[in-house]
Amino acid sequence: MRVVVDTNVLISAVLRDRIPQEVILFIAETPGFEWVASPEILAEYRDVLRRPKFGLPESLINAWFEFLSQAVAIVKVDKTIEFPRDRTDAKFLACALSADAEWLVTGDKDFEEAKKLMNTTILSAALFKKLVYEEWGI
16 A cells, blocks of 8 residues: 655654654555655655754754665656645645555645545544554554
């Protein structure tokens, strides 16, 4: 089952741990699940982790970079999508569509509008944990 993870979920996992981190680790470590991202999304993950406003130590940034290089499967995005609500989020929708992902995990309310555009289920990390992760008996 393929899952696209929005950058805000990754940052929440890095900064606060708890549910976002549990969800990311579940996706990365559970057989049958695959964290997918486009090269553009992976570049955004790396850029955002380096933002000075987060004040992350270089060792933590490097550890997450290493984790991402092992945990994320890069997919080719062969679809384009217009998402006027937030054009910077279109890449996540295009990736989910191109990868035929079952889920897009996000904390961004802008995606509420997109739920009508695709078959991918768009949900928060907390809801993913409740509906998917906990269903697997973890």
